[in-house]
Amino acid sequence: MNAISTDTSTHTPLSQPARKSSDRPGYVAPATMIAATLVMLTLLTGCGKSTKWDANLPNSGALRNATEVGIITLTAREVTLTQELPARVFAFREAEVRARVDGIVQKRSFEEGAFVNEGEILYQIDPATYQTALNSAQASLAKARSNSESTRLKVQRYQTLLESHATSRQEYEDALAALQAYEADVLSAEAQVEAAQIDLGYTRVIAPVSGRIGKSEITEGAYVRRNDATLMATVRQFDKVYVDMTQSSADQLRLKQSYSRNEIQQAGETDSARVSLTLEDGSTYALEGTLKFADIAASAGTSSVTVRALFPNPDGYLLPGMFVRARIVEGKKPNAVLAPQAAVMRNQKGEPYAYIAREDGVAEQRALAVSRSVGNEWLVESGLSAGEHLIVDNLQCIADGVRIAAVSVEKNKTSPWSAVAKQSEDTALSDSQISIASHTSPPSENDVAIVASR
Secondary structure, three states, X not given: OOOOOOOOOOOOOOOOOOOOHHHOXXXXXXXXXXHHHHHHHHHHHHOOEOOOOOOOOOOOOOOOOOEXXXXXXXXXXXXXXXXXXXXXXXXXXXXXXXXXXXXXXXXXXOOOOOEEOOOOEEEEEOOHHHHHHXXXXXXXXXXXXXXXXXXXXXXXXXXXXXXXXXXXXXXXXXXXXXXXXXXXXXXXXXXXXXXXXXXXXXXXXXXXXXXXXXXXXXXXXXXXXXXOOOEEEEEXXXXXXXXXXXXXXXXXXXXXXXXXXXXXXXXXXXXXXXXXXXXXXXXXXXXXXXXXXXXXXXXXXXXXXXXXXEEEOOOOOOOOOOEEEEEEEEEEEEEEEEEEHHHOEEOOOOXXXXXXXXXXXXXXXXXXXXXXXXXXXXXXXXXXXXXXXXEEEOHHHOOOOOEEEEEEOOOOOOXXXXXXXXXXXXXXXXXXXXXXXXXXXXXXXXXXXXXXXX
């Protein structure tokens, strides 16, 4: 028998490694295909159209193939108008401690940053020179008093002799003049003693007011001068503080004109005097202040007027020099119309506009005039009226004249279109349900097209 050849060099291998589906040209992974399908559905349903309607509901004919939008009904109400102004905190009392005599500082008697009481000793300046001056002045006073007393007795004797004609009137008058001169010397010497006592007292530097003292501007051993008024320290009392606000004169003029035209009603005395603060970190200061006065003249450089308020500061949160934002009450505006800021857009010129839902189911673009923000709303001066339906949702899918299906987004309120919108929502939900069967191979292009058409 012939031997069967076992040479396998010319044979084809019995099996080849399985080729991965991801290696096939044009292959798209199932996860990627599903994600793309969902994105397409989102884009197609984002500006969804209402496809069902009820002929018995208002304007159902106009809502055919309409874009769903959310609306609110505008109302007129009284609004308290406030203005926020830049402001700065100042101490209720601030006293600079300066040298009032020349000399070397021998001792500092306080801790920097501590609370000091009025009259408390802060520094001791070398008193030797001033003690000597006081002693000299007291000696001069004693001498003047002695001369005055001796001359006074002499005048009394001359007066007795003059009555008995034992002396001349000239001698008597000379003695009387000398007495008056010595009495003047006494007064001068007393003044010198008092001045020396004052200078000696100035060597003991005391706190002029009660409050917290800052850092010491000089050290022990430093020489201070009266003529230079050397600054030694500063004491500030800020258990209550002043807040100075800066308001432009144009704003004050506008406010006065609004009062005269009855556009704004002046708030009551209690409300108009209240001031609130926003701190540097954006938080609101817990305590309210009281408006004290407005300056009677505008700044020549900035045309602004300073308005001052007084705030309690028991915990010391408000530090002198701190910048804050102060909110003051300007007045009350009756029958004000407010529009949410999210519903007000601006054109290329920066002019504000909004969309309203007309009763015939059509969106109408309105040009607006807004004057200020009140919280998260705009105060509308013209363009909108109370009772109109302002479109606040799905604004990116509408334009002027587009058919709409309006849904009220206000709590506990409904609109004539609510039922139609509910039907449209149910239809959209049922049409957007997607069931993806398990595949052993990725979905075909036809599958994607069918899903997208839904």
